[in-house]
Every structure is written in structure tokens, then in C-alpha cells.
Amino acid sequence: MREDNSPCLPPGWTWATIRDTGEYINGLAFRKSDWGDEGLPIIRIQNLTDPSKPFNRTSRQVDPVYIVHRGDILLSWSATLDAFTWRGETGVLNQHIFKVVPDNRLVHSPYLYHLLRHAIDLLKQSSHLHGSTMKHINRGPFLSFQVPLAPLAEQRRIVAEIEKHFTRLDAAVAALERARANLKRYRAAVLKAACEGRLVPTEAELARAEGRDYETGEQLLQRILQERRAKWEAEELAKLRAKGKEPKDDRWKARYKEPAAPDTSDLPELPEGWVWARLDQLLGSLRNGISKKPDSESGTPILRINAVRPLSVNMEEIRYLSGSVDQYADYVLCQGDLLFTRYNGSPELVGVCGAVRAVDRKVVYPDKLIRARLASHLCLSSFVQIVLNVGLSREFIARRIRTTAGQSGVSGSDIRSVPLPLPPLAEQRRIVAEVERRLSVVEELERQIEANLKRAERLRQAILKRAFAGKLVPQDPNDEPASVLLERIRAERAAAAAAEPKRRRTRRTGGNGKRTEPVAKTLPLFGAGGER
Missing domain, CATH: 3.90.220.20 (DNA methylase specificity domains)
Structure with missing residues (x-):
């Protein structure tokens, strides 16, 4: 990604801004009065990071540009900074999320998805990241951030190679996650056995076997x-x-409150x-x-x-x-x-x-x-x-x-x-020792799993870094250079913008006094929706 010390690009590649790659449509702000039990789901950041999270729904009428369909690229730019491919039902875009509409003449959609994830990782480490608790990236620096653009044909080859590597990584991560889930179940089983007298021999069993009282x-x-x-x-x-005050008798001892015993009628x-x-x-x-x-x-x-x-x-x-x-x-x-x-x-x-x-x-x-x-x-x-x-x-x-x-x-x-x-006290000691022994093994295995998950993420980032340095697949001199394609598309956009009459976008209120959505205009930059 281009900063002051930009690396040299492979033959046929060029630098482009994120603005060049397509439309970035900022989501809508919804009031609680817009929420309901019916209608389209409102896609919030929590629904991107955890698909199990429940939706708020809305029957509010919105411009079609804010509708999200399965397969759309979504980019959260506040709090959680990442790019996602939407896999859920058709919904409405919430604020703090961009819907990405790639310009397919210039960029292959899966290539752009991986490119954006890599760009965000770099932006997180740059001066463009703002906020102490609510981290965010401002619209202007984000759109102006320069990214390496490969020839369109090479983009497809890069995506195929990325997905081949990621498929193997995904399988390894899934195996690690299964192992972590199994350890969680094992931990619960150990604790359950400890509380039911099944983890170590009971004191009663040992006393009988040894012929002693306890x-x-x-x-x-x-x-x-x-x-x-x-x-x-x-x-x-x-x-x-x-x-x-020196007590003369024991009547003061009557103030002691004897704690009540538990009701065992419903206890096993x-x-x-x-x-x-x-x-x-x-x-x-x-x-x-x-x-x-x-x-x-x-x-x-x-x-x-x-x-x-x-x-x-x-x-x-x-x-x-x-x-x-x-x-x-x-x-x-x-x-x-x-x-x-x-x-x-x-x-x-x-x-x-x-x-x-x-x-x-x-x-x-x-x-x-x-x-x-x-x-x-x-x-x-x-x-x-x-x-x-x-x-x-x-x-x-x-x-x-x-x-x-x-x-x-x-x-x-x-x-x-x-x-x-x-x-019995002796049995308590044995239970504690055995629980600590077993859980220490679990904790060590969990540490190893966590280390391997982090290693997998580093490998993922390394694959993307190689991909966007032009080192993942060889270049083909027969591919149309990306710079030629980019200049042609910029010229086409400029011509289309000059031919289109300017219209002032206004916010209107309906007969009920409620504000209706402005008519969204298709632009080569961000779509309708404001800056943060």
C-alpha cells in the first residue's frame, strides 16, 4: 500500500485510490421508533462480527441503494474495522458501515474484498486511525488511500491462489476451534465430576478399603x-x-444468630x-x-x-x-x-x-x-x-x-x-489437587491453540502481503496494463459526469411530517449517506 516509501510495483500494475475501485455507500441512522418485529433486518456491526446476534427490524421505506443482498461487500469503519462478505438475508444498511459496489470494469469483486482487508490492516497502523476507545477511519483519507491494482486478468489468478491458501488455513483454524470447544466441554465435565464425587475416590471408599474411620x-x-x-x-x-464492659453472665451470647441449614427436600x-x-x-x-x-x-x-x-x-x-x-x-x-x-x-x-x-x-x-x-x-x-x-x-x-x-x-x-x-476435608484436598492438575493441562493446551490461531492470522496477512506485492502469481505480459484500463475508465467517468445535468439533492418531509430519504445518485465515489 502506498505511503511515502512506496515499493515498486510489478510490470502491468498501477497505483489507484480506493475511490477509484467503486462506490462506497454509507449506511443510515435508525431511531428506536424505526425498529419493529417485522420488515427487513437492520444490519449493524454486531451482526457482521457475530452472525448469531439478533436483528432489529424495520418497515421504514429506504432508497434501494441502502439494501444489502447476499454476497455484497460490507466495510465497517468505526469500532470494528474490517471488510466482510454478507452471507445473511436481504437487509438494510446501518450507519458506520459502507456497502461496497465494485466497478467491475476495473476490479474483480473478490480481489477488492481481499485488497480492502489488507488496506484496513495497514490503515490501523497508520496516522489515519482516530479515536481512543471508538476507533474509526475518516472518509477522506480512506478514499484517498492508494492501493496496488493488478491487471484485471491477473486479479482473477491472484484470487484463485489466495483462496487455495486460505482454504487450507480455514481447515486448520476450524480444527483448532473444534479442539478449543472440546477442551471447554472437558473442563465442564471435570468440574461437574468434582462436584458429584466422581473425580477422585471418596473418603468413605478409602476408609472402607483401609479399614479405618473417617x-x-x-x-x-x-x-x-x-x-x-x-x-x-x-x-x-x-x-x-x-x-x-465486662459481661457478668452469658446472656450476651444469645445475640448470636445460628445460620440456617439448607432446604434439602429438592436437592439430589x-x-x-x-x-x-x-x-x-x-x-x-x-x-x-x-x-x-x-x-x-x-x-x-x-x-x-x-x-x-x-x-x-x-x-x-x-x-x-x-x-x-x-x-x-x-x-x-x-x-x-x-x-x-x-x-x-x-x-x-x-x-x-x-x-x-x-x-x-x-x-x-x-x-x-x-x-x-x-x-x-x-x-x-x-x-x-x-x-x-x-x-x-x-x-x-x-x-x-x-x-x-x-x-x-x-x-x-x-x-x-x-x-x-x-x-470430608481430606477429600476436598484431593478434589482440589486433581482439578488443578487437569485444568492446568487444559490451560496449556488452550494457550497453544491460541498461539496457533494467531499464527494462522499472521500467515493470512503474509499471504495477502505477497499477493498485493505481485509475488503470489507470475505476471503475464499479454495482460492489458492496469494503468491503461484505469485511465480509460477515469475518462469515461469524467465524460459521463460532464454530460449529466447537475441536480440538487434535498431532504423532504412527507405529509406526516416525517423526513423521507433523499433520492440517491450513482456516483463514482461514495453514494448517498454522509460522512461521520
Whole structure:
């Protein structure tokens, strides 16, 4: 692609602007009042990047130039920058997308599609890319960007060679995607087996085989509850004494609220030696995070909301609060803390849980997260995070998620009420070790798959780079030079434009007061539709 240091082109090639290659029609802006359950689908950027996304539809009458048909080239120029071949049903073009109408006298449509994808990759790396969050390319620099144009016959040979290479790449990528999907299913199967007592031998089975006794989950739960109460009493007594009050009897102990056991009437039977518990029975505390918003480039590190994902807490996903960490002492995270997502725009991420592992500095957490601290070391937080993210425990949370103003959330009281299976402590340790062993293998394989997918994308870009440097297929001296063809077509366009009477394009309003679409005029540049 042509910049200041332009490479030499092969014989018969020429530089052309993107403007030369055809018509680029900018989409329409639709109001919510234009949406409905019937009519043509409105093709938005999300429908290009993810064909499974639902359409908004409209019965609004539009000029035919904004209608998109199967096989049309579409180019998104804001947020997502890429070219696509439309494979869906006939629809209407939304704003921030160009419909590309190639000038087939000059350019072979599949050649232009690949050329545009390659040009966009280069534009992304240039000064023509604007915006910090909403990346976009302005119309003028885009249209003026120069691209290498091969002779028309050679374009077809280039496309055939590109598609031969891409077919092999597509098959490799599809195999990698299948492998990634299989790993996802395997991960889910491992976690499901862990929560159902099928991943490792149960403590009951081992005790029978070894002829020994063991502590059941029910006995363990009673010890946890005793330790929970003892810890509360110690803390309450310390508070009283700090106020100069020495209890004369034990009546103050009656203020302790014994956590309720779960209703097991609808819960399935557990493996021998396991028991159903309610998360509240295992907790020492449950607390929302800091409501103050990050306001500094340094100071006290505070986790981002996206730091918490199922079975993980990324302690590097941080922003900063002004002030010393001592001001937020009650919110400092410790190893073994459980963090829940309290609010999120994606319901599937609400209520997910991760355990804090090693802590090498003081970090606090925001109010859209909830911190849970277990009352006793007799229950492993690394085990609790497993069972809370799958099976009946996760389903319990999912049923209690509420959505308001686009934000989905779950309450602390609902989290306290989650039922979870509790095996003997020794079995918890074995389950955690086996889950971590298997998932570490899965994660390594996923890293390899991701690396190979990136390699495939680099190969794709390298193929396009060779193609548009004239190195993918040999040149044929009998082909009409692209420069000759381009000059002839430019002359024909100029003559047609001079012969056509000028008409002023106006926006009109219909009898109902609503604006109707202007009549689109076929131009060698962009069609109707404005700049951003």
C-alpha cells in the first residue's frame, strides 16, 4: 500500500485510490421508533462480527441503494474495522458501515474484498486511525488511500491462489476451534465430576478399603459451626471489653444468630460421607466493596470488576484510589478470600466466584464485587470456588439474578443462601489437587491453540502481503496494463459526469411530517449517506 516509501510495483500494475475501485455507500441512522418485529433486518456491526446476534427490524421505506443482498461487500469503519462478505438475508444498511459496489470494469469483486482487508490492516497502523476507545477511519483519507491494482486478468489468478491458501488455513483454524470447544466441554465435565464425587475416590471408599474411620462431611460441618460461633463470641467479647464492659453472665451470647441449614427436600442425594450445607454456615463475613471510584494514577490498588472470573481472581487487573491503603483497611484482600461479581452487564458473569491466591501487596476491591471470608480453615476456599461455579449451586445463583437498566445483579443475601455440597476435608484436598492438575493441562493446551490461531492470522496477512506485492502469481505480459484500463475508465467517468445535468439533492418531509430519504445518485465515489 502506498505511503511515502512506496515499493515498486510489478510490470502491468498501477497505483489507484480506493475511490477509484467503486462506490462506497454509507449506511443510515435508525431511531428506536424505526425498529419493529417485522420488515427487513437492520444490519449493524454486531451482526457482521457475530452472525448469531439478533436483528432489529424495520418497515421504514429506504432508497434501494441502502439494501444489502447476499454476497455484497460490507466495510465497517468505526469500532470494528474490517471488510466482510454478507452471507445473511436481504437487509438494510446501518450507519458506520459502507456497502461496497465494485466497478467491475476495473476490479474483480473478490480481489477488492481481499485488497480492502489488507488496506484496513495497514490503515490501523497508520496516522489515519482516530479515536481512543471508538476507533474509526475518516472518509477522506480512506478514499484517498492508494492501493496496488493488478491487471484485471491477473486479479482473477491472484484470487484463485489466495483462496487455495486460505482454504487450507480455514481447515486448520476450524480444527483448532473444534479442539478449543472440546477442551471447554472437558473442563465442564471435570468440574461437574468434582462436584458429584466422581473425580477422585471418596473418603468413605478409602476408609472402607483401609479399614479405618473417617470424619464425614456432616461431622466436619458441625466442627465448622462450633468454630464459627467461638470466633463470633471472641470478637464480641473483645468489643464489649473495648467499651469497658465486662459481661457478668452469658446472656450476651444469645445475640448470636445460628445460620440456617439448607432446604434439602429438592436437592439430589450426595455421595456417601458428603452433606449439603448453606454457604452462610461456612462464612465468617460477607461484605460489599468500596463505592469510591478510581480517581488516581497511583496510590491504593483496587481491582477492576473484570478481575473476577469463574475460578480465578487476576490481582493485576487494577486501577488506583487516591490516599493510603490504611484508609481502606476493612477492604484489603487476603489469601483465601472469595470474590463474587455482584453486578455486571453480562448476566452469565453475575455471581461467578474466584478465590484470592497469593497476595504480594495490599489490594482492595470495588462495590460491584462481594468479598466472602470463610469462618474456618476446615473448609477450603479453593474447593468452595469450584462447587459455587458449577452445578446446582451455580443454577441457584443464576435463578436469582435480576436485571435493571442494563445491569444484572445478585444480592448478598442470595449468595449467603446458596446450597453447596461439603465432603470430608481430606477429600476436598484431593478434589482440589486433581482439578488443578487437569485444568492446568487444559490451560496449556488452550494457550497453544491460541498461539496457533494467531499464527494462522499472521500467515493470512503474509499471504495477502505477497499477493498485493505481485509475488503470489507470475505476471503475464499479454495482460492489458492496469494503468491503461484505469485511465480509460477515469475518462469515461469524467465524460459521463460532464454530460449529466447537475441536480440538487434535498431532504423532504412527507405529509406526516416525517423526513423521507433523499433520492440517491450513482456516483463514482461514495453514494448517498454522509460522512461521520
